[in-house]
Amino acid sequence: MSARDVVLGRVRRALADVPREERPEQVPVVRDYLASHSPADPVGMLAEHLADYRALVHRTDAGGLPELIARLLAERGSGSVVVPAGLPKGWLSAVPADTVRRVPDAPSVTAAELDAVDSVVTGCAVAIAETGTIVLDGGPDQGRRRTTLVPDHHVVVVRVPDQVVESVGQALPLLSPVRPLTWISGPSATSDIELDRVEGVHGPRTLEVVLVRE
Amino acid sequence: MSGATGTYLGMPPFPRAAKDAVRDATLRANLRHATHTIRDKRAAAVAELPDWPELRAAGAAIKDRTLRHLDHYLVQLEERVTAAGGVVHWAADAAEANRIVTALVKETGEREVIKVKSMATQEIGLNEALAKAGIRANETDLAELIVQLGDDLPSHILVPAIHRNRGEIRDIFARNMARWGRAAPETLTDAPAELAEAARLHLREKFLRAKVGISGANFMVAETGTLVVVESEGNGRMCLTLPETLISVVGIEKVVPSWQDLEVFLQTLPRSSTAERMNPYTSMWTGTTDGDGPRVFHLVLLDNGRTDTLADEVGRQALRCIRCSACLNVCPVYERAGGHAYGSAYPGPIGAILTPQLRGTAGELDASLPYASSLCGACYEVCPVAIDIPEVLVHLRERVVQGGPVTVRGTRTRIRPAKGHAAERAALRAATWALDRPGAMRAGQRLAGRSRRLLPRRSLPGPGRAWTASRDLPAVPAEPFRDWWQRRTRGEDGR
Numbered sequence: 001m002s003a004r005d006v007v008l009g010r011v012r013r014a015l016a017d018v019p020r021e022e023r024p025e026q027v028p029v030v031r032d033y034l035a036s037h038s039p040a041d042p043v044g045m046l047a048e049h050l051a052d053y054r055a056l057v058h059r060t061d062a063g064g065l066p067e068l069i070a071r072l073l074a075e076r077g078s079g080s081v082v083v084p085a086g087l088p089k090g091w092l093s094a095v096p097a098d099t100v101r102r103v104p105d106a107p108s109v110t111a112a113e114l115d116a117v118d119s120v121v122t123g124c125a126v127a128i129a130e131t132g133t134i135v136l137d138g139g140p141d142q143g144r145r146r147t148t149l150v151p152d153h154h155v156v157v158v159r160v161p162d163q164v165v166e167s168v169g170q171a172l173p174l175l176s177p178v179r180p181l182t183w184i185s186g187p188s189a190t191s192d193i194e195l196d197r198v199e200g201v202h203g204p205r206t207l208e209v210v211l212v213r214e
Numbered sequence: 215m216s217g218a219t220g221t222y223l224g225m226p227p228f229p230r231a232a233k234d235a236v237r238d239a240t241l242r243a244n245l246r247h248a249t250h251t252i253r254d255k256r257a258a259a260v261a262e263l264p265d266w267p268e269l270r271a272a273g274a275a276i277k278d279r280t281l282r283h284l285d286h287y288l289v290q291l292e293e294r295v296t297a298a299g300g301v302v303h304w305a306a307d308a309a310e311a312n313r314i315v316t317a318l319v320k321e322t323g324e325r326e327v328i329k330v331k332s333m334a335t336q337e338i339g340l341n342e343a344l345a346k347a348g349i350r351a352n353e354t355d356l357a358e359l360i361v362q363l364g365d366d367l368p369s370h371i372l373v374p375a376i377h378r379n380r381g382e383i384r385d386i387f388a389r390n391m392a393r394w395g396r397a398a399p400e401t402l403t404d405a406p407a408e409l410a411e412a413a414r415l416h417l418r419e420k421f422l423r424a425k426v427g428i429s430g431a432n433f434m435v436a437e438t439g440t441l442v443v444v445e446s447e448g449n450g451r452m453c454l455t456l457p458e459t460l461i462s463v464v465g466i467e468k469v470v471p472s473w474q475d476l477e478v479f480l481q482t483l484p485r486s487s488t489a490e491r492m493n494p495y496t497s498m499w500t501g502t503t504d505g506d507g508p509r510v511f512h513l514v515l516l517d518n519g520r521t522d523t524l525a526d527e528v529g530r531q532a533l534r535c536i537r538c539s540a541c542l543n544v545c546p547v548y549e550r551a552g553g554h555a556y557g558s559a560y561p562g563p564i565g566a567i568l569t570p571q572l573r574g575t576a577g578e579l580d581a582s583l584p585y586a587s588s589l590c591g592a593c594y595e596v597c598p599v600a601i602d603i604p605e606v607l608v609h610l611r612e613r614v615v616q617g618g619p620v621t622v623r624g625t626r627t628r629i630r631p632a633k634g635h636a637a638e639r640a641a642l643r644a645a646t647w648a649l650d651r652p653g654a655m656r657a658g659q660r661l662a663g664r665s666r667r668l669l670p671r672r673s674l675p676g677p678g679r680a681w682t683a684s685r686d687l688p689a690v691p692a693e694p695f696r697d698w699w700q701r702r703t704r705g706e707d708g709r
């Protein structure tokens with residue numbers, strides 16, 4: 001007998017008390033929790049909650065975006081930046097090409113190569129106000145998962161209010177489980193040493209979130 | 215290193231292990247600080263959600279639905295994972311799971327793997343099994359790294375190195391990092407930021423060259439075949455995306471029916487465990503994705519006593535557990551005893567009900583675990599999936615003392631009552647330890663009033679029952695357990 005048959009057989013015997021005709025949906029699950037906690041100002045709440053977890057939050061409009069991105073990379077002293085294939089053309093237009101090397105995100109770029117790159121600039125799929133979360137789904141303006149993981153500085157652009165939802169429950173239906181998803185709520189952190197919170201262990205130690213009003 | 219080389223098996227029974235831990239002043243101070251800090255923060259994070267009770271009830275109901283139809287959801291999950299390019303394996307016990315994983319790693323030709331914290335792999339002793347096959351498993355969570363470099367065992371679900379303070383961690387890093395990779399900087403101090411930086415550098419080279427990653431999962435969605443890993447440090451993302459081969463070892467109870475169900479657990483888990491609105495990183499993946507992440511994905515579905523637990527209609531609810539560790543942080547017994555005393559990967563109240571069910575109560579330690587509690591009910595109150603831990607404890611005490619039907623490796627059998635006096639003595643020792651410590655009990659008692667309604671409607675558990683049967687003692691339920699206990703013991707042995 002295969003291990004599969006053994007385990008499934010044990011499960012079925014263990015559930016001898018469950019009536020044969022019972023369907024899974026017949027086991028009641030009451031969803032009377034709130035669909036959202038209805039924040040008065042979701043974008044404001046997003047900014048506040050991101051900041052609570054030490055993300056650096058900036059606001060601008062479409063016109064000011066290229067300048068802002070250029071400034072953030074300059075302040076960081078970045079000499080190189082990973083660029084997802086579908087990043088809107090204009091976003092890096094103010095970043096000087098002679099001092100900041102562009103590294104296109106491609107399957108051939110190894111993790112070791114990414115480790116030598118200073119920054120990465122991406123868009124996102126959706127942002128959640130209540131939890132202060134940015135979700136990446138590997139879309140063309142975001143690139144592969146490793147590109148937002150290995151470089152130490154991540155600048156992520158959120159179009160507000162369009163890309164902002166209030167709650168986790170509102171975000172899930174907008175996301176496709178078929179795509180690899182990364183939910184980011186502040187930079188990486190650990191509290192493993194006497195519960196002292198230290199920001200930045202393995203992911204990008206600096207997360208900058210740009211809220212662009214459209 | 216050979217992984218965490220310590221072992222939980224063969225550890226002394228709870229009362230003795232706990233007594234040793236209580237004598238260790240550092241351990242106690244660290245634990246106390248930690249549990250109280252997390253406890254208070256958690257209460258604040260939970261208070262932010264006015265619909266917490268509804269979320270908690272929904273979480274319990276979703277898990278109950280899953281458990282009552284576990285075969286259905288497992289088959290569905292297997293189908294979806296396979297359709298998405300993953301390979302599903304089944305393992306009836308620890309040995310089988312270890313064999314499967316070892317063979318999979320060997321196939322890749324690699325002698326080294328990176329691991330993200332996983333209680334399931336701790337439970338089955340995977341690191342030790344890999345070491346026997348000449349494969350080194352590198353733990354990558356900061357706490358696990360501390361534990362591994364210190365040749366130690368985890369003591370808390372969420373913060374496994376909670377028993378170590380910063381000075382000890384500095385010494386462990388300075389002494390042992392060089393043996394396994396990049397050395398700690400000469401100038402390393404005990405500042406947490408510096409210690410974290412040393413770990414970052416030490417582990418980065420391992421991440422960059424790793425070909426095989428091993429993980430667990432917090433949830434598996436049957437409807438979509440999606441696995442979910444919730445974490446803070448980013449080592450999970452590293453292990454899940456950089457290697458070419460990913461092997462996830464997951465207990466069969468981790469399945470949830472639908473994508474929508476995540477809206478409940480992604481609210482309750484972070485707030486209950488790290489007291490955050492959301493943990494820094496959550497990864498979700500479905501099979502494999504072209505050009506992004508591992509090209510090969512193996513899912514090993516682990517039984518190892520879970521179906522035996524499922525067969526017990528009272529004990530079954532322990533399988534709802536989402537491993538948030540909230541019950542540890544409120545437990546007066548855990549606070550005094552520390553995690554190691556529980557003798558398994560699962561410490562605290564959840565360990566006291568899960569381990570004796572996964573492993574059975576034949577061993578002295580496992581039989582004593584249901585007594586590692588004052589039944590104050592605080593664990594039930596904080597549990598985000600409403601597991602009635604006191605109810606299961608009482609049930610298991612009865613089983614130890616009176617014997618009865620159990621399922622062992624899928625076979626229904628009866629265990630005989632532990633022999634009268636021996637059982638009583640074991641129980642007595644455990645209870646003496648927990649109840650004779652006013653400090654430990656005071657915390658419990660503060661909650662006792664509130665939680666009284668939550669306590670099982672039964673008479674005195676285990677040892678009390680044995681006594682009433684054999685020695686004609688007065689009935690006890692009307693009186694608080696501790697008062698009764700003190701009255702019982704006062705004058706008897708002069709404590």
Ligand code: SF4
Pocket residue numbers: 486534535536537538539540541542564593596597598599600601
């Ligand atoms: S038993 Fe409940 S409180 Fe304890 S770890 Fe599991 S889910 Fe959390």
